[in-house]
Amino acid sequence: MKYLVTGGAGYIGSHTALALLAAGAEVVILDNLTTGHRALAPKGVPFYQGDVGDAGLLQEIFHTHSIDGVLHFAAKSLVGESMQDPGRYFLANTGQTTALLQAMAEAGVKRFVLSSTAAVYGEPDQVPIPEDHPVRPTNPYGLSKQLIEAMLPWFARVHGLKWMALRYFNVAGADPEGRSGEQHDPETHLIPNVLKVAQGEREFLSLFGDDYATPDGTCIRDYIHVSDLADAHVLALQALAAGRPSGVCNLGNGQGFSVLQVVETARRVTSHPIPLRIEPRRPGDPAVLVASNARAMAELGWRPRYADLSVIIETAWRWQSRK
Numbered sequence: 001m002k003y004l005v006t007g008g009a010g011y012i013g014s015h016t017a018l019a020l021l022a023a024g025a026e027v028v029i030l031d032n033l034t035t036g037h038r039a040l041a042p043k044g045v046p047f048y049q050g051d052v053g054d055a056g057l058l059q060e061i062f063h064t065h066s067i068d069g070v071l072h073f074a075a076k077s078l079v080g081e082s083m084q085d086p087g088r089y090f091l092a093n094t095g096q097t098t099a100l101l102q103a104m105a106e107a108g109v110k111r112f113v114l115s116s117t118a119a120v121y122g123e124p125d126q127v128p129i130p131e132d133h134p135v136r137p138t139n140p141y142g143l144s145k146q147l148i149e150a151m152l153p154w155f156a157r158v159h160g161l162k163w164m165a166l167r168y169f170n171v172a173g174a175d176p177e178g179r180s181g182e183q184h185d186p187e188t189h190l191i192p193n194v195l196k197v198a199q200g201e202r203e204f205l206s207l208f209g210d211d212y213a214t215p216d217g218t219c220i221r222d223y224i225h226v227s228d229l230a231d232a233h234v235l236a237l238q239a240l241a242a243g244r245p246s247g248v249c250n251l252g253n254g255q256g257f258s259v260l261q262v263v264e265t266a267r268r269v270t271s272h273p274i275p276l277r278i279e280p281r282r283p284g285d286p287a288v289l290v291a292s293n294a295r296a297m298a299e300l301g302w303r304p305r306y307a308d309l310s311v312i313i314e315t316a317w318r319w320q321s322r323k
């Protein structure tokens with residue numbers, strides 16, 4: 001099987017490209033390198049530099065390669081930036097994805113896996129959050145993804161698209177073999193920022209809010225190792241190939257850790273004191289986001305290999321302290 005991986009030079013796309021290659025699939029990458037890095041894309045794989053909304057380029061790719069399905073990671077994904085410039089997010093995410101789906105329909109490409117997000121749920125009524133929880137995103141980034149999810153059943157009905165929208169919780173860690181890892185600039189995610197302090201790149205971690213209604217006052221999140229997430233994509237493609245119905249699926253470990261618990265674990269892993277500075281809450285941060293992963297387990301047969309938070313942080317630490 002041959003898959004087009006959009007955003008394959010980014011953090012999650014590059015890990016999934018590695019997992020697909022390991023599973024014996026062929027991969028073609030399309031990435032505009034706005035936030036990704038050519039060096040993160042696996043070597044020896046056809047690479048197209050361009051936009052996922054470029055209909056001409058998509059036509060060329062689908063014409064040159066016999067593509068069986070598309071895994072669509074390419075997106076803008078900074079919540080704060082989306083609050084400042086919502087239109088840019090709707091254009092880049094929803095608009096360009098519409099062009100991609102249309103090009104797929106025209107070329108007869110029938111399988112699609114979307115990188116969706118826990119941000120579609122907004123402030124949850126219950127945790128762990130099941131897939132049938134109402135979706136009411138509190139920021140344009142989440143809405144830009146929810147709108148894509150809402151389009152998919154129409155492409156299924158009219159063009160026979162088989163699809164899965166995987167709603168990731170907090171993706172973290174790095175390839176245990178050291179071939180890829182998280183490399184964002186600016187970096188907004190907690191674990192790499194904590195490790196930048198341990199590395200001496202920053203003096204302290206800015207901790208955004210310690211007055212939430214949680215046991216230690218800091219936000220709780222569900223951290224999932226990027227290689228476990230990548231494995232779930234391979235399983236999702238296998239499920240679609242086996243005729244399983246299209247739909248949405250959470251990807252998380254089903255266990256929450258507070259910001260302070262993450263810092264404490266990172267202190268143990270790095271043997272660095274990691275000083276903190278308590279700052280105001282970051283706008284749009286829900287207090288608690290934890291996945292129900294029953295569907296991923298039951299319907300994809302997904303089992304995480306690196307669910308332990310120390311292991312997640314260790315792999316990220318190895319990646320960040322490479323060279």
Ligand SMILES: NC(=O)c1ccc[n+]([C@@H]2O[C@H](COP(=O)([O-])OP(=O)(O)OC[C@H]3O[C@@H](n4cnc5c(N)ncnc54)[C@H](O)[C@@H]3O)[C@@H](O)[C@H]2O)c1
Pocket residue numbers: 006007008009010011012013030031032033034035036037050051052053072073074075076077092096115116117118167168169170171172184
């Ligand atoms: N990192 C997380 O915790 C997380 C959580 C939930 C969902 N997601 C989603 O997962 C996907 C991948 O996230 P990531 O953390 O790997 O981000 P990333 O920024 O590392 O990767 C995105 C890649 O897509 C490329 N890209 C962006 N817009 C493009 C476009 N219009 N055309 C072609 N290429 C484009 C970038 O250059 C980059 O290589 C995104 O869709 C994101 O919304 C990420």
Ligand SMILES: O=c1ccn([C@@H]2O[C@H](COP(=O)(O)OP(=O)(O)O[C@H]3O[C@H](CO)[C@H](O)[C@H](O)[C@H]3O)[C@@H](O)[C@H]2O)c(=O)[nH]1
Pocket residue numbers: 077117118119168169170171188189190191193205206207208209219220221259282285289
């Ligand atoms: O320097 C930092 C960075 C983060 N945090 C805190 O750490 C927690 C986790 O923050 P991240 O930025 O690492 O992750 P988010 O939960 O904000 O967001 C991530 O997960 C979401 C779903 O859970 C979305 O998918 C989103 O795209 C993805 O970036 C939050 O409470 C945040 O306020 C800090 O205190 N200091």
